[in-house]
Amino acid sequence: MLLPLVAALLVRQPIDPQQPGVGAPSPDAAGPVISEPAPAPPPAPPEPEEVDRRKQTVVTSSRSERKLEDVVVATEVITRKQIEAVGARDLGQLLQQHPGVELVQTFRGTGMRLQGLDPEYVLILVDGERVSGRVGTTLDLGRFSLRDVERVEIVKGPAAALYGADAIGGVVNLITRHVQRPLELGARGTFGTLLEGDFRANAGTKQGPLEVRVGGGYRTRNPYDWAPADAATSGSGIRRIDGDVALAYAADDRSRLWLRSQYTFRDENAVDLNPSGAVLDRRQRQEQFDVSLGGRKQLPNETSLLVRGHFGLFRDQLLQDQRGSRALDDYSQNVNRLYEGVFQADHRLGNHALTGGLEVLGERLTSARLEESPVGRIRGGAFLQDEWDVALSSDGSGPKLKVAPGFRFDLDSQFGGAPSPRLALKLDPIPALTVRASVGLGFRPPSFQEMYLRFTNQGIGYIVAGNRNLTAERSTAVNVGVDWRPPIDGWVFSASGFHTRLNNLINITAGGTPDPDNPVTFSYENVARAYTQGIEVNGRFRLPMRSTYLDLAYMLLDARDQTRNRPLEARSRHRVNAQLSTRYRPWNLEATVRGSWVSGRPYYLGTDGGMANVIGLEEREVWAPSYFDLEATVTYKLRGGFDVFVNSYNLLNAGDQQFNPRPPRGVLGGVQWEY
Template sequence: MILPLVTAALLAGQPLDPQQPGNPAPAETPGISEPAPLPPAPPAPPEPEETDRRKQTVVTASRTERKLEDVVLATEVITRGQIEATGARDLGQLLQQHPGVELVHTFRGTGLRLQGMDPEYVLILVDGERVSGRVGTTLDLGRFSLRDVERVEIVKGPAAALYGADAIGGVVNLITRRVQRPLEASARGSFGMLLEGDVRAHAGTKQGPFEVRVGGGYRTRDPYDWQPTDAATSGAGLRRFDGDLALAWSPDDDSRLWLRGQYNRRDENAVDLNPSGAVLDRRQRQEQFDVSLGGRKQLPSDTSLLVRGHFGLFREQLLQDQRGSRALDDYSQNITRLYEGVVQADHRLGNHALTGGVELLGERLTSARLEESPVARLRGGAFVQDEWDVALSSDAAGPRLKVAPGFRFDLDSQFGGAPSPRLALKLDPSPALTVRASVGLGFRPPSFQELYLRFSNQGVGYIVAGNRELSPERSAAVNVGVDWRPPLDGWLFSASGFHTRLTNLINITAGGTPNPDNPVTFSYENVARAYTQGVELNGRIRLPVRSTYLDLGYMLLDAKDLTRDRPLEGRARHRVNAQLSTRYRPLNLEATVRGSWVSGRPYYLGTEGGMANVIGYGDDSSVWAPSYFDLEAQVSYALKGGFEVFVNGYNLLNAGDQQFNPRPPRGVLGGVQWEY
């Protein structure tokens, strides 16, 4: 009864009024303890050494808990301590400087590329659950607050064998925090340039078998502009509200039930300049509501069972108001509903760790910009994976081998069945050396937009039409990596290579240049064949100064459209990352400096480049966006009583431009954090 009431309340919320565009948007394993006052939490322990990091638990690579050193697929982890040390306010800012990650900035949000694969091929999860509300092909990273995130797990490369469609390029999983003590609380506030303010807080309690956690946050920022000579803004101003509630009951060590709900609202305001010279005031509101209920039970005979259900509701409203005229005024509303159910079993049988289950996914989209509305899709999937410890030596320090074959079969209500097999292995020739390799197939069915979209912009002179005859995209990928841990405390070096081949790529085609007198139609077709391949090098060095680490990374990417015989658009061939982090305990100081260099990227602005025509180019020209340096830093000082003050500087070299890199300009903010 609760779910329908909450859903109805959200849908009945005050919309953006297309008749009154000027109205401002509204603001957005401890046990039972004695009931005695608790002392403040001790200062956070120092960041664990590399050998200890390998002992932490991760879940994304195998859909069940494993030690990081035991996972067959390489998993990168960003811990809570690292999140706070960087000062990132959302997921996009956190991953901006992460090695091997590329962000895609558009006026509809910031997307994520992994191994050269666009945002539609990367699956983003929260506690293993899908997130609804892709706008076009992008799931905006700015929607993800880091307030309640304990760690971020990243698996690069094909993961369709366990997660199905949308995981061709990899998976990013946000793991939320759990209550660990009888009483805990935190608060954080910051303020800086662009009138940016960020306030967040949480409180939780663990009393015997019961856990309760509640939190909320508010963030605001003014619009910014890289080209003040015209009326348009480069980046939208925003107001963001979010809140969540988590309940859990663990009657014993073998059982756990949980209920989680969260709501966030993000309001944006910006000014757009139409190619014909018209000025449009844009207001956009995105609302997301999620509720999940699940349980895990440890059964006899080394078997565990997971059952989970999830409902997600995403509503986007977009209002464009032309100054001085109503000719180009436009209002649209899109509502996406996501239904997800999972039953999963894990069983240990000798040297085999078996994981299998079934997953049911339903999607429903309601929008006036579709040829028919609403549209719905149902997909069922069955998956199984075996992690087999192959005995190579009776010596505990001898070579070890893990082989992990996996297979998933998805049945889509629109496109039928699709298999996604994968074979992965992990070889440890010695305690200092680890070799990983995997090969797998994947698929991505066309989105509702690609199938059914019908949108007309008469003021510019174009129509976008979906294509119901589209076929799913297919992929085949190979990944190989080596980790070497020299006999020096805190040192680690890794090298990896990847190759992904794509067929039946969905591409936008057009027959001319936008023209208000004779509008051109853009459509979608399966026309492209492409590949992405490259190498990634990473190293972590502990410097002679105590608690000081230097992280270095380099990525070489070769991404090519084989149909047109040219590089894929927007990808940098070279990317270099560096991070220096230090902690000086006698003075309670901690500092982190992150930087990256990104080489030039190709963009195609002619008719064969698809929708790029909309920005006002009518030939087949190509341009290269310039390379840029990015630098950010944070310094924090721990006070008594659990307080900490910090100063954060971002984009210190002012890297950005109006067209190809419209990110916020140089800024500084400061704040205070309290932990109990």
């Protein structure tokens, strides 16, 4: 009953084209509380050793629960505590300075690159489920509130053997929180520069086998502008409302049923400047509704079964209103529906941990900008992975080896069959050293826009037409990594290398120059080859000051378009990340400072200011300057579960109108309460 009602509401609300804690310590039970000053508290116990992080449970790299120290494919985890420590309001802000991640700022949202691969090659999941609503090739990270996220897991490198299409560059999985106590309450309010406000609250209860959790949030921010001399804005103003309800029933620790539903409403407003000089007021509205139903059962014979179904509805509306004229006025609406069903079985057989299953995915897009509408596809996939503990010594005290061959076969209604094998291994020659390696294939089928788009820009003079004869892009990737834990408490080093080769890349092709009197038709072709390769080095150090850690990271990237024999656009060759976090318990203070240096990036612009990255048109190479990004968060912990915090971001005011249109320097303050 709920699903049809919400779906109907989404489709019937178009934009009007006329409208512009930490709790207090317990008292001493041995005697009454007196008014004299209390004696100094005993020294705080030392912080958990770094090895404790390896005891976390993760699910993304194997699609089933594993300890972080046991995973064959390296997994990075951002915990709830770390999310709050940096003061991030959405997923994009959280990943802004995460090692190995590069954000892509566009007027349709913020995407992310992993290992030099664009947003269309990175799969984003919520509790293991796909998220619908890519606009162009970007799934906007600003849509993801962190209000109910317990942790974020990141797997870099090929993951198609388990997840299928679009997982060439890696997978980012947002894991939501579970209720653990009879009553849980929380609220957070933030306000600051650009009149940005972020307010969120949640409540949950666990009564016997039943868990209930509800939450909601509201966020607003004004537009900002790096070049006030013209009428255009650099970044959109936003207004977002989101809410969710989660129910779970766990009769015992071997079974669990759940139902989760969430809705997000997001409005953006900005001003664009057309190359012909026209000023356009832009409004964009996005609405997302998801409902998921599933269950997991642990059988007595070392077998676990999972069944899950998911429906997602995403509607994107774009209104462009030309000032002083109606010539370039435009309104478009896209409605995307996603249907997903999964059956998975996990079984332990001696030294083998088997994971296999079936997955069915359906997509349907309705849009006036397509040659035909609606369009749809169905994809079915079968996957199997074996994690094999290879015995290298008779008593198990010597080196440890895990080998994980995996294979997935997808059958697409438009592109036929696509095999995605992967072989991964993990070797621990000594307890302090871990070596991981993997090689795998991947694929990305063309999007509906690349196949069916029909768009005319009368102001500039060009037409963009889809190509139904496109084939899927293919990839081959190799990843190798080493982790070393020296005999110094809290110190960890890691280094990794990667190489990904892409074939049949889809590029826009055309000839001639855009002309309002003789429009040029741009189309899509499988004409490009490219590769990305590089190294990543990370170190975590526990400093002599108690509860103080320093994280350092460096990434070297070589990304090249082999068809044009030039570097891939917008990639920085060098990137350095640093983070210093500390806690001073006598004053109940916590502080986190993080920064990154990003080297220059090449861009290829049309000599007439028109389309870029188009084969057949004359282009000029422009290098965006390097920049340094710095932010800091300080939190003061009060009694009763209250925290007061201040977050200062982009302290060095890095950014510009064309290449780095991120928000300028700002500061926010707020209060958080948890019970």
